[in-house]
Amino acid sequence: PITVFGSVNIDVCAYSDRLPRPGETVHGGSYAMGLGGKGANQAAAAARLGGQVEMVGRTGNDAFGEMARSRLAGFGVRTGHLSADPDHPTGIAVIGVESSGENCITVVGGANMAVSTDDVVRAGPLFAASAILLLQLETPLSAGLAAAAAVRAGGGRVILDPAPAPRHGLPADVFRAVDAMTPNETETETLVGLRPTCPEDAAAAADRLLERGLSIAIVKMGARGVYYRGPGQQGFISPFPVTAIDTVAAGDCFNGGLAFALARGEDLASAVRFAAACGALATTRAGAADSAPTLAEAAALLG
Numbered sequence: 001p002i003t004v005f006g007s008v009n010i011d012v013c014a015y016s017d018r019l020p021r022p023g024e025t026v027h028g029g030s031y032a033m034g035l036g037g038k039g040a041n042q043a044a045a046a047a048r049l050g051g052q053v054e055m056v057g058r059t060g061n062d063a064f065g066e067m068a069r070s071r072l073a074g075f076g077v078r079t080g081h082l083s084a085d086p087d088h089p090t091g092i093a094v095i096g097v098e099s100s101g102e103n104c105i106t107v108v109g110g111a112n113m114a115v116s117t118d119d120v121v122r123a124g125p126l127f128a129a130s131a132i133l134l135l136q137l138e139t140p141l142s143a144g145l146a147a148a149a150a151v152r153a154g155g156g157r158v159i160l161d162p163a164p165a166p167r168h169g170l171p172a173d174v175f176r177a178v179d180a181m182t183p184n185e186t187e188t189e190t191l192v193g194l195r196p197t198c199p200e201d202a203a204a205a206a207d208r209l210l211e212r213g214l215s216i217a218i219v220k221m222g223a224r225g226v227y228y229r230g231p232g233q234q235g236f237i238s239p240f241p242v243t244a245i246d247t248v249a250a251g252d253c254f255n256g257g258l259a260f261a262l263a264r265g266e267d268l269a270s271a272v273r274f275a276a277a278c279g280a281l282a283t284t285r286a287g288a289a290d291s292a293p294t295l296a297e298a299a300a301l302l303g
């Protein structure tokens with residue numbers, strides 16, 4: 001299976017004509033609660049495509065934890081290894097959105113920050129049997145590295161999405177502990193000191209990432225497309241033409257799609273193209289996990 005080890009949040013979004021200033025209360029017209037957190041988004045994206053997906057992480061032992069579990073199950077994600085932490089609340093993002101599209105977000109990591117190597121030990125056989133592991137940086141890195149080692153020991157591959165951007169880069173051993181990284185422009189800049197805006201820059205950034213021990217570097221540049229480089233393969237995928245209305249979770253849907261395509265045996269070039277179509281489709285829909293496309297939608301865009 002595809003295993004995702006990472007964060008699970010409930011996103012609470014309130015819509016108003018304008019955002020409140022400090023000390024002010026505004027009345028909003030509507031609100032929505034959705035599944036979020038980079039881990040859960042990537043799991044939902046891979047499962048909606050039809051992948052066999054397990055989510056490993058922590059929610060709180062609370063109502064939002066129940067909600068997150070049932071939303072994940074609704075996407076087809078297995079949650080048997082998602083534990084309910086009695087000491088920490090479920091992670092949330094409180095999001096204000098005004099009609100101009102401007103937003104204001106507070107994320108409280110809660111139980112995500114308590115994820116540890118204990119979670120890896122508990123799900124040991126699952127990790128050993130995983131073909132692909134998806135990691136991000138919204139849960140403690142030490143636990144992610146333990147999960148990576150467990151999956152690699154079983155012969156699986158590890159894809160780290162270095163998001164949110166690590167302010168001081170990543171320790172050298174991380175580049176040898178995973179197989180692939182998928183940074184966006186900002187994350188690439190924090191990792192290699194170069195902000196890519198064209199395929200040539202992205203190729204240079206990918207080279208620097210590979211020099212540090214990765215075997216696959218995938219540089220995501222939003223509406224500017226994506227560059228990839230791996231053993232014997234490299235290339236640039238132009239952005240698929242879509243009308244973007246909300247780019248939230250585009251990168252997560254990309255990673256979910258990438259894992260799905262690799263797990264069904266596609267080579268790197270074809271898997272990155274598939275992932276780029278998934279990322280593009282995610283921008284056409286509002287919400288985090290809710291913006292994940294189906295296999296039929298991805299196939300239609302791929303032509």
Ligand code: ADP
Pocket residue numbers: 163184185219220221222223224225226239240241242244247248249250251252254275276277278279280283
């Ligand atoms: P992140 O959400 O991590 O910042 P990106 O914004 O780079 O990631 O989006 C991930 C991928 O989704 C991109 O590399 C691209 O393939 C696709 N994508 C994102 N925005 C667009 C867009 N406006 N048009 C077409 N494809 C897009």
